Amino acid sequence: MTIHASKGQQADYVIVLGLQEGEDAFPAPARESIMEQALLPQPEDFPDAEERRLLYVAITRARHRVWLLFNKAQPSPFVDILQALDVPVARKP
Numbered sequence: 001m002t003i004h005a006s007k008g009q010q011a012d013y014v015i016v017l018g019l020q021e022g023e024d025a026f027p028a029p030a031r032e033s034i035m036e037q038a039l040l041p042q043p044e045d046f047p048d049a050e051e052r053r054l055l056y057v058a059i060t061r062a063r064h065r066v067w068l069l070f071n072k073a074q075p076s077p078f079v080d081i082l083q084a085l086d087v088p089v090a091r092k093p
Contacts, residue, residue: 003058014062016055019079020071027051027076052078065090 001009003016018026027048055078059066067090070079083089 003054006061007057010061010063012063012065014058014066015069016058016066017069019055019068019076021074021076022071025076026055026078048077 006014018024020026028051059068068079068082070076
C-alpha cells in the first residue's frame with residue numbers, strides 16, 4: 001500500500017520501506033520540469049515539507065509499532081532527524 005493510500009487507515013504494525021538517499025530516495029531529489037515550476041504553486045520554505053507530511057501519515061498509521069527500513073550507508077535525512085530526537089530503535093522487525 002502506498003503512503004497516500006494509507007490515509008484514514010490503521011494497522012497494528014506498519015513497515016515503511018525505502019528511507020534512504022540516492023537514486024530511489026525518500027525524499028526524492030527535485031525532478032520538476034520548467035513547466036511544473038511555472039504552473040505549480042511555489043513550494044514551502046520548509047525543506048521537503050510534503051514528504052515530511054507523508055512520512056508523518058505513514059508512521060501514525062500503526063496502533064502498536066512501526067518499523068522504518070533504510071540503507072545504513074545512505075539513510076534518509078528523516079532517519080537522521082528521528083535519531084537525533086532519540087526515537088526508540090528496534091533492530092529487528
